[in-house]
Amino acid sequence: MEKTSVVQRKRFLKRRAQRAARRVLPFLASLFLATPLATSVSKSMAATASTAEVRLPRVAPTRAMLFDQRLRDQYAALNAESQGLRYEVFEKAMTGYLNLRQAGQLADDRQVLTVVDFDLPSTEKRLWVFDLATNETLFHTLVAHGHNTGENEANSFSNVNDSNMSSLGFYVTGDEYEGKHGHSLHLNGMDEDFNTNAYARSIVMHGAEYVSEDFIRQYGRLGRSLGCPALPMDQYSQIIDAVTGGTCLFLNKSDAGYSSRYLNQDAAIAVALPEAAPMS
Structure with a gap:
């Protein structure tokens, strides 16, 4: 149970x-x-x-930002990077170009800018001629530096007569003439203590047999001038014709102690962006 x-x-x-x-x-x-x-x-x-993501307020671009963008757009339109011209060199050249134009130093009917970058060796094409009105590269070629400026590399510069060195900075092209180098072009240096003796030193654009690919193959560098930006014989006359009469030439070298009042970016911004209201 x-x-x-x-x-x-x-x-x-x-x-x-x-x-x-x-x-x-x-x-x-x-x-x-x-x-x-x-x-x-x-x-x-x-x-x-x-x-609910945080939506930051839209910040209005500063004038410096707008200026930089405008230069970068033109740099891209010129296809300058693919041709070996660094943006920082182009920016300096354009800043000086704008300030020289504002100062009334350049021809009103020409928008031509020539840049030489001595950071590059003589064996590389380091001269550019730009038509800024059409965003066209007119020339990209070799250019020599002064005998005492260096061998293949350009390292030493002077504004002193008989130094046989290149002079850095901004120039305004003068008149064409026929001299001992044939068809040549006067250059007027615009930077005190750097190139203002250029005219007196007969620093000019001219052609030279030692500026060629053949010379490079034979000697491993270009030949050297007495301080002039000497050009290839097959192009020098056309280049002179393109840049003559009040256009801007800029010879660059980084870390060489060069300074210029024409590198005042605030002044260049006022020229490039007159329509933009002042911004902080």
């Missing part, structure tokens, strides 16, 4: 547990269905976070 009651009790407890389970399962199922999945929760939170 005792054994029978134990068995009956176990059966009773089992049936009660099953009945309880049947009552609880529907509740758990409805609770599960009403709760969004973890992925849905994540997406919902992500969407909320995205919507």
Whole structure:
């Protein structure tokens, strides 16, 4: 009898547990269905976070930023980078060009800029002539430096007569003439203490046989002048004709102690962006 009651009790407890389970399962199922999945929760939170992303106020560009963008646009239009002219050199050249124009030093009817980068060796094409009105590269070629300025590299510069060195800085081209080097072009130095003796020193543009690929192959560098930016014989006359009469020439060398009042960017910005209201 005792054994029978134990068995009956176990059966009773089992049936009660099953009945309880049947009552609880529907509740758990409805609770599960009403709760969004973890992925849905994540997406919902992500969407909320995205919507609530901090939206910074739009900052008006400064004049310096607008100026830089304008120069970069022209640099790109000229395709100057692919021709080996670095932007920082172009920026300096354009700054001086704009300031010289504002100072009334350049011809009104010409928008020609010539750049020589003496950071490059003489074996590389380091002279560019740009038509800024049409964004066209007129010439990209070799150019020699002065005999005492260096061998293949241009390292030493002077404004002193008989130094046989190149002079850095901004020049305004003068008149063409026929001299001992044939068709030549006077250059007027604009930077005090750097190139203002150029005219007196007869620092001019002219052609030279030692400015050629053949000379480089034979000697490993170009020949050197007495300080003039000498040009290839097959191009010098055309280049002179393109840049003569009041255009800007810039001879660059980084870390050479060169400075110029024509590198005043604020003044250049005023010329390039006269329509822009002053900004802080």
